Amino acid sequence: MAMKKNNRKKKLSIIGAGAVGTAAAQWAVCRSIADTIVLLDVVAGLPHGKALDLFQTSPLYGYAGNIVGTDDYADTAQSDVIIITAGLARKPGMSRDDLLEKNVRIIREVTEEIVKYSPDACLVVVTNPIDAMVYTVFKVSGFPKHQVVGMAGVLDSARYRAFIAQALAVAPSDVTALVMGVHGDHMLPLVRLASVGGVPIEELLSKDEIENIVGRTQHGGAEIVQHLKTGSAFSAPGLAAVEMAQSILKDEKRVVPCAAYLEGEFGINGVFLGVPVVLGKNGVERILEFPLAPDEQEALQKSVEAVKKQVSATGL
Numbered sequence: 001m002a003m004k005k006n007n008r009k010k011k012l013s014i015i016g017a018g019a020v021g022t023a024a025a026q027w028a029v030c031r032s033i034a035d036t037i038v039l040l041d042v043v044a045g046l047p048h049g050k051a052l053d054l055f056q057t058s059p060l061y062g063y064a065g066n067i068v069g070t071d072d073y074a075d076t077a078q079s080d081v082i083i084i085t086a087g088l089a090r091k092p093g094m095s096r097d098d099l100l101e102k103n104v105r106i107i108r109e110v111t112e113e114i115v116k117y118s119p120d121a122c123l124v125v126v127t128n129p130i131d132a133m134v135y136t137v138f139k140v141s142g143f144p145k146h147q148v149v150g151m152a153g154v155l156d157s158a159r160y161r162a163f164i165a166q167a168l169a170v171a172p173s174d175v176t177a178l179v180m181g182v183h184g185d186h187m188l189p190l191v192r193l194a195s196v197g198g199v200p201i202e203e204l205l206s207k208d209e210i211e212n213i214v215g216r217t218q219h220g221g222a223e224i225v226q227h228l229k230t231g232s233a234f235s236a237p238g239l240a241a242v243e244m245a246q247s248i249l250k251d252e253k254r255v256v257p258c259a260a261y262l263e264g265e266f267g268i269n270g271v272f273l274g275v276p277v278v279l280g281k282n283g284v285e286r287i288l289e290f291p292l293a294p295d296e297q298e299a300l301q302k303s304v305e306a307v308k309k310q311v312s313a314t315g316l
């Protein structure tokens with residue numbers, strides 16, 4: 001029997017028309033992942049100008065959908081996916097945790113507006129410190145856990161994969177690797193499971209080389225902040241968020257590491273943490289749980305402690 005095609009128009013909204021939000025909008029246009037793309041910000045004129053600029057790329061890219069710039073949440077109504085990037089970004093010397101207090105306030109406000117207009121949307125949270133912000137969105141929205149997910153692991157794993165590919169001079173897309181845990185210094189780039197075309201990296205790189213790659217991955221965001229000085233990474237974060245949105249909008253069932261709400265998985269309860277998930281039309285459709293080695297479990301526990309500290313600082 002022929003499968004019925006789902007022809008319902010898809011809508012993606014992006015909250016925050018700053019560096020990451022703009023990059024996400026661009027990647028979303030390039031990949032044509034939605035029929036309507038809405039870019040919203042509180043700064044007057046900013047989303048309007050950026051959306052108009054992006055609209056003028058459509059003949060070059062061949063994107064035929066709508067691109068809307070707005071400061072009115074009514075324009076986000078009935079979104080299928082909403083990427084949240086609103087908030088402050090790091091400057092040199094700042095940790096992600098330094099952003100917490102101000103960003104909690106922003107994220108609360110944004111979430112309250114979003115839920116009025118899009119009660120069924122999947123929310124992809126990008127704002128830092130991500131593991132606490134996604135918890136804030138979950139609590140304030142009252143949405144079921146599968147509708148709320150944080151972006152960090154896709155980016156951290158992309159960084160890990162890029163550095164492995166560079167060290168081995170191989171195609172980055174042939175590198176498979178997973179970063180779990182918190183989006184911070186205690187993140188866990190899994191060495192045992194990293195491979196190139198199916199060959200474990202431990203067979204191809206020395207311990208020192210691997211250690212360097214793991215360290216560079218853990219501090220991948222800070223390395224960019226040091227260079228930029230006025231802001232943080234935006235291109236890879238924008239694409240990482242779009243990769244997640246695409247899997248949800250197109251029901252691709254991609255297996256990607258995301259901050260998902262854990263209720264016993266990996267022995268962890270009541271926090272959002274980076275784990276491998278299946279992303280489909282319902283958002284987080286499954287968490288892929290597997291046994292961790294004792295040192296990995298111990299490292300993940302450090303992540304849990306870091307996240308719990310962040311979450312308690314949100315006052316939720």
Ligand code: TXD
Pocket residue numbers: 015016017018019020021040041042043085086087088089090099103106109110125126127128129130151152155183231232233234237
């Ligand atoms: O891996 C990850 N999760 C991340 C997270 C990777 C990169 C960046 N990450 C975080 O995303 C970063 O630490 C920040 O917390 C957010 C957004 O970073 P970006 O670099 O885009 O920051 P900008 O350029 O300062 O943009 C933020 C925009 C800006 O235009 C503000 O006017 C807007 O957010 N803003 C708001 N929009 C809507 N509503 C409210 N209340 C609001 N407040 C600020």
